[in-house]
Amino acid sequence: MEKIMSHAGFRNDDAEHNHSSDDSEKDDLPRTSEEVRRHDAETLTAEEDAERLLVGGSNAQPSQSGWKLRKEQKSRRSKRRRDGQEPEKRKLIYDTEEGGLRESSVESSSDYEEKDALQQTKSVKRSSKRRTICGFAVVHVVIVLAFLALLYGAWRASHTQRHPETNAADSTIPAEDEEKEQELPIGTTYKPQAMFNGTHTFDPTTILISLDGFRADFLQRHISPTLTAFVQIGVSPRYMLPSFPSLTFPNHFTLVTGLHPESHGVVGNTFWDPETEREFYYTDPERSMQPEWWQAEPLWVTAENAGRKTAVHMWPGSEVKGGADAVGAAYVDHYNGNEHLDNKVSRILGWLDLPAASERLPNGNTRPQLIAAYVPNVDVDGHKYGPNSTYIRSTIMEVDGMLNSLFEGLEKRNLTNIVNIVIVSDHGMSTTSVKRLIQIEDLVDTSLIEHTDGWPLYGLRPYDHSPSKLQEIYQGLIAKSKLPKYEHTFDVYLRDEDMPARYHFASSTRIAPLWIVPKAGWAIVTKEEFDIAGGAQEVYHPRGLHGYDNQHPLMRAIFVAKGPAFPHLPGSEVEPFQNTEVYNIVCDSLGIEPVPNNGTLRLPLKTSGVHDPDRLIETPEDLQDDPSLALPPEVANLAYGHGGVRPSSEPPVVPNLANRPDFMVPTAGIPPVETAISEPEKEAPQPVKPTETSEPARPVVHDGLDDDEKSGSINRWWEWVNGKIDAIKGWASNMLGKGDTKDDGGGDGES
Template sequence: MSTMRRETIPRAPAPESPTSADEQTLYEPSSDESDEYGTEEDDHDLLESEDERERLLTGSKGKGKAVAGLFNRKDGKETGTYSDEQKTKAKRRRNRAKRRGQSSEESTLMYEMEEGISLSSDSLVSSSDGDEKRLEGMNIQSKTQKRRVWRRVLIYLSVIGLFLILLFAAYRVSKSRHTASAATLVSNGTSLFAPTTILISLDGFRADFLYRGLTPTLNKFIEEGISPKYMLPSFPSVTFPNHYTMATGLYPEAHGVVGNTFWDPDIQKEFYYTDPTRSLQASWWGGEPLWQTAERQNVRVAVHMWPGSEVHNPDIQPAYVDKYNGSEVLSRKVERIMSWLDLPGPEDMGFNMDQPRPQLIAAYVPNVDGDGHKYGPNSTEIRQTIKDADTMLGGILEGLQMRNLTDIVNVVVVSDHGMATTDTSRLIQLEDLVDPTEIEHIDGWPHYGLRPKKASDVERLHKQIIDKTQNMTNVEVYLRDKDMPERYHFSQNERIAPLWIIPKAGWAIVDKSSGNVEEMKKKGEVYHPRGVHGYDHEHPLMRAIFVARGPAFPHKPNSRVEPFQNIHLYNIICDSISVSPAPNNGTLRLPLKPVGLHTDSNTPANETPSDPPLSSSTPLPSPSASTSASPTQSTPAAATQSGEAHHMSWWQALAHKAQHMEEWVDQFLKTHMPGAKGKDKGEAEGEENGKEESG
């Protein structure tokens, strides 16, 4: 009889004394689990004593009813059955294992081994099926968790990738902008300059002033740059509307400054150009001027006395604004412009945000207009004023050359209108055309915009004036809303009076408070001002100038373009400093398109227009007086003044002859005795302060 070998199963460590934190977590159920399944201590009640353990292993009977042994051997095989209580406990352990995240088969077997559960073939099959299901579930759960992890990883990587792409794109854009900006910077040897333009306006500088042999600097500037034979002003050809048209690219009817003086029926106020309390209110000025366009795009601007620049805009202001000073000497203007160019730029050492170097400098020069009004455009005095303006330009160009900026800074020289000589014989009495007591407001000058006290009287007064001027060739009469010439672009604004009397060039309308025309003629009184503008903007005497040179004008020297109107200047200046213009009436853009050179054989001859005849009964000047002349041949003063001699006293005629002789002597000395300086009657007055301001 073979001796049955007793197998000894190692005692599992008691759950009450876990050896590690992990084991403690493994064996300690939650309160919910304890309530549902019982505690670990309950699970081990059958193992409380060695005898009980032995009984379970051998299948021996104890105090109670017999219990089948778990590991009894029969024919070398282990036999046994689960008790209901054991099955329940095993199921609880498996459930707890799942709830606690146990995923290995070893954990389940360990619990079964602790209880000494026999592994019969049936139970093994059942256990295997359960294990397979558990493993399948665990695999699914593992795959789901992995998918979640990978999904999170992909989301994080996508976010990081997108961030890097945006960061790289921003870097490229920033780099490209910096590169583009750097590409436009040009060094003069000591500093870097962004696109920079100096815009000079010579108020009242008539186009044919260039042909009088008085402007060597301007004539050389034309030879080096690009220009038309003339530039047309806008109607009405007076200072404030035209300077603001050049600054905005808008017709006066569009920007709202329709004259030097006018009435606004909406606000019941009058605009008067020399009265800052009435003219510097922002509500008068529409459109967007150059200084606002540039500053809005972070291009700094300096404005020296340009009409309209002193209007305060709380949102956008130029970096520098100089108030109007009609007595400022021209040399001071040169110093002011050069001082701005000498400031450090953003890329230079010592740059100061509070004192930036401007890229646009717009300067206004009133001298030629002032002396043109005072003495007339063909006077001896105006000759010196023209020379002074030319000398001032020479100072600017010399300053640029000294700073090695000739090929770096653009220079554009313009004027706003021309000038016509007036005379007492070319006066029209207002009272001969209309009763002033019927008129509430008179706008403009020398053109007259009439606002009747009663709006219903407009048609009647229009017919009355037409009847009284039907035999006169020296005035035009228009209704704003009916027959105002379209080329004037002077009807689409309520600030434009409904009824207009527009004299021809050289003529003027006066009321009796200013003078009795018949009495003035009888007494031989001289009418002042001696020069007037404001007429038809296409008349030859109203022609202005445009000359440009610099990197924004890469044309052959002495290039010629077709004449254009000053509404196009705004776009040209914007393009020269690389800013985008606001909407405007101009269409011309850089680069300009030359039609040839000024020296070409098909270039129109220099034209020096003559003044109108002294009166309607005076014969027209001889053809020789009005034909074109070269700069060395033009003597417009002599031609025009000879016509006036018929109405002068012998003393006046002698005085004029003396002036002409002086001019001849001066020219003779300069031609035949280099270095000699003739005595010009106007030289002593050229630098005097307090020049008369006029529109």
């Protein structure tokens, strides 16, 4: 037993010695993992042998207390193993700092992975930060661009006068839409439909208004705000070309037939028909208002034949007895050159107030779907005072005021977007002068001429109809045109030889065989009318003329349209066209099929973009070299009042020098317009009767903007800009506020 214990004690002493030795060497020399495992295995074997001997020999089973003892010893051995690894781990960390990492070490591999993950996390954070900064920069760039766009829109708006019915949304066109054409498919046909205005149903309805003598560049004079605003919300070309000759009767019949004058038969204001040997003279209704002269179907006849009721107010040619082909408009107003503009507005609105055919009362009138109205005022005063006179500016303002009253009436009836409105003119006008007159007797022997047609251009019909005599006169005129005295003053054409094809003025025997066509601004006169040699100090009348080359800039007319038949962008522009296109356009707006004509355009119109308010519009040269062009004396403004304010007295009576003098009865069925008097007890002054030596008093309208108007315009512009700046500031604040909220919440999302 002692031997056994002695042997066991030796083993224990040896284990303790080894353990003590291990402890002493622990701080001096680190052991390898293999040495640690070998030492633990030897110690465990010795302890188990000793335990078996104590309990009962080599075959004895370990007791429960011996099992617990071994468990505690194992726990102590695990602790010693962990303590023995510390030096090795410190050595691994040192090797790592020196750049030498052992690939077989588990600790070194784990450390490397942790470092790589840390670097990837830092990279992701840097990338997220860059994205946040870029997003923030993009938001600021968008804000700056939007602000600049608003400033540009403000600048454009300051150059555009708006109709009082429109607002900024109606007239400001987004930049991306400036080059956009209409969205209707090419090749489609407009199909008009009945529309409801809130109280009544309106069948497709079109109002056609002609402003006689309204030259295209009159719109650039800043005295017609209503018409200018109408251009900005409608569709129009920069100008419309009249037909040749650029006279009232030929062009008004072209507008409603779509035919050139050579085709519809009215080739001038005066002309001779060799087949019937009768003369057409526009101032004599007994001769001119006969169906034989009007050889085409006008618009109101086409509409009536299609079942559309029509009304015509003073349109040249509408008073033909019995109507063309025995069909006339349902309502016809005879010409009255002195009719007040208010009556024209009342007449148009009165027709619109009639009940529809389905609402017709017994023996009552019904509403027309086509209304054509003629306004001669600008032409009349252009002839009398000249197209650049102060007087004509007042007349343009009066006519513009009439349009304003008409638009206000449509707005009150909620018809602004229900009815179509087409505004046209027939031609322009050029200023005349005693320095630009040609004596016909100096050009040709008038004793050889049987008939002269037209004016200011001259159509010659010699007594001798032989071709040889015609050639003789023609060659003589060509020779005269080349003289220094007449160079660049007139052209000479033979109808059947060298008449320009673009005139479309040859295919009718009503056209004289030989023509003298003066240049714009020049007039041909007889000695009976004006003796140039003896009347150099006199004033030549009329002071304004038309009838020249239809493509001359001074002869350009206007066309502006708006309504459900014209679903274009506000301010849409179409390429310039000739007035032969108007007939088709109006027919399409009513949904009726036009008869054959010279026009080619059909609805929907193909636009070329929108009008650029910054584009410089060419102002045609209209010579003003006659010092005798005195302006009327300055008086209180009698111009037609805007906003419903009527003048304090009727305008003075003016001699009618238009193509249609006052030779017909006043408009039937229209009561006179009562004129407001500023002082109830005071009678309105009587109109001034014109004489040969006195000129009627007219309002004086200056040609440019005075300082007050300029400053007012600038102030309005600046107020508009300030309003837009405040709006963009509010928008920017909201955007930045949303971005701050996201950042406060810890998000890295872009604004």
